[in-house]
Amino acid sequence: MRILVMNPNTTASMTASIRATATAAAAPGTEILATEPLWGPESIEGHFEGYLSAAAVLDRLATLGTPFDALVMAGFGEPGREGAQELLDVPVLDITESAAQMAMMLGHAYGVVTTLDRAVPQIQDRLLTAGLLQRCAAVRGTGLGVLELEEDPRRTVEVIIETAREVVRAGAEVICLGCGGMAGLDAEVAAALGVPVVDGVAAAVKFAESVVGLGLTTSTVRSFAPPRPKAISAWPLSRHLSPVRDTGRLLATEFSAQTSDI
Amino acid sequence: MRILVMNPNTTASMTASIRATATAAAAPGTEILATEPLWGPESIEGHFEGYLSAAAVLDRLATLGTPFDALVMAGFGEPGREGAQELLDVPVLDITESAAQMAMMLGHAYGVVTTLDRAVPQIQDRLLTAGLLQRCAAVRGTGLGVLELEEDPRRTVEVIIETAREVVRAGAEVICLGCGGMAGLDAEVAAALGVPVVDGVAAAVKFAESVVGLGLTTSTVRSFAPPRPKAISAWPLSRHLSPVRDTGRLLATEFSAQTSDI
Amino acid sequence: MRILVMNPNTTASMTASIRATATAAAAPGTEILATEPLWGPESIEGHFEGYLSAAAVLDRLATLGTPFDALVMAGFGEPGREGAQELLDVPVLDITESAAQMAMMLGHAYGVVTTLDRAVPQIQDRLLTAGLLQRCAAVRGTGLGVLELEEDPRRTVEVIIETAREVVRAGAEVICLGCGGMAGLDAEVAAALGVPVVDGVAAAVKFAESVVGLGLTTSTVRSFAPPRPKAISAWPLSRHLSPVRDTGRLLATEFSAQTSDI
Amino acid sequence: MRILVMNPNTTASMTASIRATATAAAAPGTEILATEPLWGPESIEGHFEGYLSAAAVLDRLATLGTPFDALVMAGFGEPGREGAQELLDVPVLDITESAAQMAMMLGHAYGVVTTLDRAVPQIQDRLLTAGLLQRCAAVRGTGLGVLELEEDPRRTVEVIIETAREVVRAGAEVICLGCGGMAGLDAEVAAALGVPVVDGVAAAVKFAESVVGLGLTTSTVRSFAPPRPKAISAWPLSRHLSPVRDTGRLLATEFSAQTSDI
Amino acid sequence: MRILVMNPNTTASMTASIRATATAAAAPGTEILATEPLWGPESIEGHFEGYLSAAAVLDRLATLGTPFDALVMAGFGEPGREGAQELLDVPVLDITESAAQMAMMLGHAYGVVTTLDRAVPQIQDRLLTAGLLQRCAAVRGTGLGVLELEEDPRRTVEVIIETAREVVRAGAEVICLGCGGMAGLDAEVAAALGVPVVDGVAAAVKFAESVVGLGLTTSTVRSFAPPRPKAISAWPLSRHLSPVRDTGRLLATEFSAQTSDI
């Protein structure tokens, strides 16, 4: 089985780190592909960037040549999943929902530690829409931006642990790491706090394996029916973006290169 | 005061009809500008198209030369509003929320009549996230696609009335017309059913006037803080889309032309 | 267009201050009338007084000779609106709901700063019934009684700012001033906190203009159908209250005087 | 123990019927007093009449000479209870909440059969505010007005049974009779449907006995603290209503007469 | 009328204390029987023990020779009630729900003081399922285990008062004592805090009297229909437990002894 993991931003080092987490989580026999959009923001820290990224991710999916069996969307609290569900006939998992769902398997209430405080309402809204907010005890930001997470790894872990402790005090029995860029930090945080820590990328990979393993995929009878035939000008975008056609410079990470070592 | 009304799709005839409704609703002294994205789907009937449209709308806003005092987003149940709120320092109204809010001023419970059944859960989710679902008695589709609304106007009105009657039977005391393309049909539906009928475009224009009139605008302290400075490749998209640079052919409706008659 | 603003208590100085706020908010061409009940409590700080006031307001409405196009009820968190909606065929706006609705147009979550702590659950219940509580981050009292607000204006503003700061800390991105007696303080609070501050009287006036401007009024098909014909002894009350008939002493503010300067 | 049962309208025959039901429910040693307001509507079928009645009930309570140990308010879905809770230092039970609470002791979900359809949202709102709506499967009207209930008793029972059957089909396991004027019909409805039927007057009397029996009364620390001292003009109303002072003609039912046979 | 009060654990001293509270609450003419299961945990502080106790209580009920008119289940936050409702044709009251219901008769919001923190989510879930959580301001643990409550009565009362004070600060206007083992402490806590304190055992006894007094019992049309005939091996358990048949040693409290002084 081949799972495509989509980093929603254009920062290739984040793609690499997300791919490493996904690969570590994957069962034997599962191949992990990882990529990012061909254009768009280098990190996503708000609605504006989230909406751009959603379109860039859909564009990437529409133009990708390689087949895959499931998609994992690795943006925490970000929009776009429903669009991919309409576009693809393979299952689409999202790290926000997957983290919350796995956390609910492990404890009565869960909490989320994320990056900036401004993302908190956005994450709560995604969980609300997903029908998963009821058992969420708290969502709290560390104050670190997405790209700052990698700057001082020691400090990052400390701040996450400190924030997670508050979340546990607020009633969470399980912690979800609320940013794709926190991939790989779960063990350290769990050891410090004595509670299970769920990495959304890992959870989503396992759930993708689960759904594919049972031969199931997205329902097409209503919300996620395929798009109706219609005129969409300039679509797919990357085919109309001049630098792409000219030089390919926008391809931050060459897809084939990314997956060659799997 | 100048209000920009954004048709989320690229169909210029819909822009014209939405502008007419907005202009009819506007107070003396309010200037209505109307436009649509430079690229994207001709109609929006699902999440995939909605996410494309959201990016196209943000792109249009980022490259528009003309100043305005408030934005009205004329897509019913569609994403993107929060992105525009971050991007702009003027208030942003949305016809989904505005219709629901005005309906709640007029009756105890309201209902929505929309186009296709597949849009129903999407609209309910928008209302849920907006905190406005509690007093929504029902959302129901007519089975007519967005562009089909204009095909047989007589039949369109009949089907809307029939559907609205079911919604009233389900407890709605006020009806919201759940598609920008239904603009202008409110009076006829109201006459047939004996209940107030709210057109979201008209409601949003009045609320934009209200908010601007009081000197208020979007809060920037948390959810809708301006985007942080960062690299966004290929942004704004329309500046990188080759047909735009070459011929301008993508400009479905010339903005200055649109507003010349105001 | 003529909007009647009803101060729910009998304190004429509050009527004057509410009228000033309403007048400042009104569009050119909108005439503001303001009045208060002919009898009842001098301020409303609980359910008992709220219920008396509701009847006194309805009595005032039933006996008022002057026509108007919309009613704004200027009691925050107080009962009575639904009764006025049944009685009148013009739209009825309420400052509690209007403040919350306008706040939801400006931010993701809002909060309310009110007078006494005892009013907090009452306000929350009104917002709950109105279907507007979901995005309310907090309602908090300043500890100042309604009539104490005017005693030391400097101290009043300081306490409101201090309380509003807590409400922002609790997640509110917009502040609603939760008492008709706080009319006119919005600018100062907004300046101190850097968040939009909504005055319910101003919001309700704009919404009244909006609804009237679109030719809409309260739905009569269910909840707010006109009262059925029946015997109501001693109604309207003010016609049976002896001091009214004898000396008119109960008329705290002469209606014609109030409106003479408009 | 002496329980005062307050019919919210001025129809003495309804007071008599409510008193009979209350008396039948009362334990040995419980004395039932029953009365109605001195002025106001003959029946309550909407918000306007409900608000008048709330003030009339508070007026009646404020001027009543006789002491009692608990108050039962016999209007279904009607406002006013919180005002009485502030005014009195004895417990105040309400038939809406009492019926729902007793029903929840007897089944998983309950339903309400009431008079006119227009009362349905009003009843749902009372149950919502009371925190008791979650297990309410349905509220449905019979189409019979309050005073029509007594016109053709046979037809009344039939219509109630028919409506209750729909409510059971909607998931209710217990039926609440949603009007004080339905007092005494519970046994017949229960026999026809095979489900428990709760009469709110009877339930409230038992709960009043329960609370008084344990020496408990309303909490005064927040929501229901006694009214603050202040000027209330024309209060109590009945002392200022001229017919009252002149002839007593407004006294629909003489209180002492009512209770003499107990 | 005869009410059976079931202590869910096997600690006879707790049965005695619960019986004393029940007896003090009972009306003249109400006979209180009290007992505990024949086997199972000595105290219940979690789900595992709760589920064992539920079966042990059902076993006790299935084998009890004595008739009774209502059952009061005296475990706070514990499972089992619905099983007893199916098994018995008399009403079944539970101290969790009864405490919450009586508290809601006395104030706008209530809170619960319980034993260990680990019980908090369990209690919240019971209240949620019962449809009574909405007006619960807080549930908080004292940190004292069930059997520790009796160790140092002075300290126990102090800790309960301290915890209750926090619960009041969180918005509760009434306190529920959240453990059968706190029976009898209500007066002291109420005196210290100035808010009504509800003992669930007392409340449930009064509600049992209420329901029985009106001739009502559990609905059998859906959720609580009697068990269908089927093979249940080893049932009733106590008839198959060897010590019971041999020596009766498991009978922690002889039932006839318990009730002899009534």
Add this chain to the structure above:
Amino acid sequence: MRILVMNPNTTASMTASIRATATAAAAPGTEILATEPLWGPESIEGHFEGYLSAAAVLDRLATLGTPFDALVMAGFGEPGREGAQELLDVPVLDITESAAQMAMMLGHAYGVVTTLDRAVPQIQDRLLTAGLLQRCAAVRGTGLGVLELEEDPRRTVEVIIETAREVVRAGAEVICLGCGGMAGLDAEVAAALGVPVVDGVAAAVKFAESVVGLGLTTSTVRSFAPPRPKAISAWPLSRHLSPVRDTGRLLATEFSAQTSDI
């Protein structure tokens, strides 16, 4: 990895069928053990039987000699999971929650088809407590008892399809088979309706593999902390049940036999 699947009733043929479904769902390298309680009801169709079964399952777990890596509880809508979570240090999955969670990965709303109508509120309550009810469009019974499912397999499938069709009409985009005894019917129902059908046993097995695969287990910091040391008389029950000690006749399915073919 070894997953223990627990049929909650004592019917060995159901254990066999559940084991077959679990085995079919399991990944290579996953060993499935299946068993049932040593005593208790032959099927579970209500709360009484559910509570007995919960204790019997806990008893089975406490006395089982074989180690395993995760537990799957195969009763739909039945109690007991939280007790097992306290007792075991391996993850515990439940088919009710697992079915709902997998369904939410595949569509916007899901529905449940179960056996008897009386189980509907019980299932809804489990989903409510699990925080998974929000996106449940409907739960509906087929009218077939648990053991009747096997009587006429053709008729069973037809009735399930017919009921599922109603559930889809009520808004479900995915169907959950709401009884362990429906294991293996998913493909046929999916083919007939064109929507994904989730078998809870299969889903729970995949989720057990997922959680174990990531090295995660139940949080012990609050709700599911291990039981405190205390006296529990007659525990474990099966060690005290005389037939067990005498003849072993109660062992409906010998555990070692059951697993020998794996």
